[in-house]
Amino acid sequence: MTQQHRPEQTAPEGTRLGELWRILPEESGRIATAAGGELAIGGVGVTELAERYGTPLHVIDEAGLRRQIRRFVDGIRERWPNSEVLFASKSLPAVGMYRVAQDEGLSVDVAGGGELVLALAAGVDPARLHFHGNAKTVAELRLALDAGIGTIIVDNEDELDRLARLLDRRQKLLLRVIPGVEADTHASQATGGARSKFGLPMDQAARAIERMRAHPLMDFEGVHLHIGSQILNTHQFTRAVENISTVGDFPVYDVGGGLGVAYSYDDAAPSVDAYLDAIVAAARAHLPAEAKIMIEPGRSVVARAGVTLYRVVSVKRTGDVFVAVDGGMADQLDVALTGQRYEAVLANRLDEPWDERAQLVGRQCESGDLLVDGAPMPPARVGDLVVMAATGAYSYTLANNYNGALKPAIVFVRDGEARLVARRERYEDLLATQSPALEP
């Protein structure tokens, strides 16, 4: 890479790049091009990425991702040595991601047979896998037990019935309890309130714990909670730790994930340090000093490291400015599901004044397929490249085939190099599950 192409986090006048760098990947910057500045992620320009891999494309800044993982792993170890950080893999279940997680010292949460299979394919040590879910089937439990799963997080007594039939050796178990914290987040992301479908209320936990303690093959280690996702107020984590301490004294407390991230110009999110300070202060105040503490970040590990790259397919100025891209709610469902505000940038022409407000829309057949409501950008043209920021979490995993859409590829970028981590789906993949049409 020539000096002239070293990405820099500068902000040309008339743009809002200065505010965007804190939500774009850590290793992103502006490179000078003939067309006017272009966005580079991990040292690779977006034009090159789009030409090599096509669009829509999930691009992950691998150096920034690894740095963020180390903030969690080192940060909690310094504060509470008897601890473990589990990657909540439902936020980005790709074999390449599981491998990075394991490399950097994370254990891994899986929430179903599919994620278990992906984690095993990545070579994750089964002893470091934790299996979640409120409706684990017999087949999934069998798969997990056969793989030698480290810990199963039991949700309910039906699951205990199943385990009692299936276990043929000792198995570590945690019990998910409802901590009674109504998390201040979107309803679909709040999981710790009194009416949650996940786990048992604290007053029913005692009986389940008694059953596990009485069973010779059930190695009950402690309790688990998860109050929800995209939580921006650390006080809620403090409250959860305090509440769960009332269930009893155990060797292990898994206090879940949920740390929120900044998605928009206006968002402010707690740092990893502020989050860990809050959790550990609450643990010092309420939990046994010799207990092991586990946390399960997902979103806050991967969200900022990832962006989604789209190409503009049509531009209409009808009173509104509709900039339509070659993806949409099929690959970016979170927007419609939670109403989260995201931001986007016209990534191949950064330097021109951002004096239009675009309705950034997708290509799926729903008016709700609106990716960004009023994105400041220069007047867009067909063929331009749009980058949607902070889409590393819950985008790839929620992708679907609505309107026959194909699940995008994932590339990891680092030091000017790109590597394909998951290929784009093809039409053959769509057809592979279908029986031929019935003969008359």
Ligand SMILES: *Cc1c(COP(=O)(O)O)cnc(C)c1O
């Ligand atoms: C989803 C989930 C997480 C991760 O939540 P984030 O908000 O992505 O950090 C952790 N634990 C459990 C049990 C979950 O369901």
